[in-house]
Amino acid sequence: MLKKISTNNIKELRNKTGAGMTDCKKALEASDGKIDIAIQTLRKKGLASADKKSNRLVTEGLVESYVHAGSRIGVLVELNCETDFVARQPEFRQLAKDVAMQIAACQSVQYVSQNDIPEKVILYEQNFELEKDDLLTKSIDIKNKIVQGRVEKRLQELSLLNQNFIKRHEITIEELIKQNISLWGENIKIRRFERFILGEGLESKNNTFTKEVSDMINNK
Template identity: 70%
Template sequence: MLNKISSNSIKELRNKTGAGMTDCKKALQASNGNVETAIESLRKKGLASADKKASRLAAEGLVESYIHSGSRIGVLLEINCETDFVSRQPAFRELAKNIAMQIAASQSVKYVALSDIPDNLITYEKNIELGKEDLIDKKDEMKEKIAQGRLDKRLKELSLMDQIFIRDSQITVEELIKQHISLWGENIKIRRFEKFLLGEGINSKPKSFVEEVSTMVSS
């Protein structure tokens, strides 16, 4: 079987996945030369170790931009990986573009992950929930339980990693990142982003871009 796996097939699989030459060769041998099956095999093989890779230093990567049609909303995103080999892959740039588009479509998102939300904001949001009229007459234990549930939902609205991926409603952005960690065998981090809305802060009413971006994504 070894002689039936061409170097071009191994190179193609390496370019698509970023996996090592040996792993690519073994995956192709196991899949009888089927590249797509080999990609799935490599993804499954690395999925279990994705969380372990999350602590590794990711200092390469790129800065991606996304300007929505009409030039009324823009996003700048820094996404990191471990090697420049992966950062140069077209699939890595596509991932960055998709995440930038996700940010544009997610109006409430302000932080990369739940762990980035400041404690003072969490306290502020919880106090708002505890002070709502429909909880006034409830017992303290029930009030706390309901307020916490609402708070958890609100915080997830602010977290990019907790958003449902706009191109696949079956996964979150966090799961999307983990899929690519397992695919390439490298840690991938969304480090930071900035969103710009035309006229924001000039006492103008911001428009909703969610439906507009989602329509463009599905077309």
């Protein structure tokens, strides 16, 4: 006999997963009302359906902004979808706002995904790790394995999609996007972003200016 699923349980599951009401009800019925199991079921289902849509063309969307309290950090992010209808939904705008907030919170993030990281950056990280003192006495095989692990960790730190979502630490930004793909039934992509930090770069410019003035004086 199936356990009766309450409306409150369905709403709770929907709030945690972003899945549709019908899907939440079915997942709860299949899990005998156990929310944790239902979440895993929906996540697996959502990720599978999202992967099928990942190659669809996205030409709509919006540019969203986030300015952190104190107005010292600001972010602009472009989030794309397939239709203007989805782009105009409050939930889609909230998703964009959450992504922008995530970028503001993760100072190490520089790229949307690991696929966007230039080869020269990867080579730099590899060489940087190879030259560390704690690897000098290691064999070549051990050294390469350690470097590979450290570089992979560093590339994940640079990638937005690899970050744990600040509002729900049990999922990554990539999983958050895929859950919304499943929810809306169309492809969604973070195209690009820009982070602004108050005063960033001013010190180096001032140092350059000071050096130029000093050189002019010394050459007189």
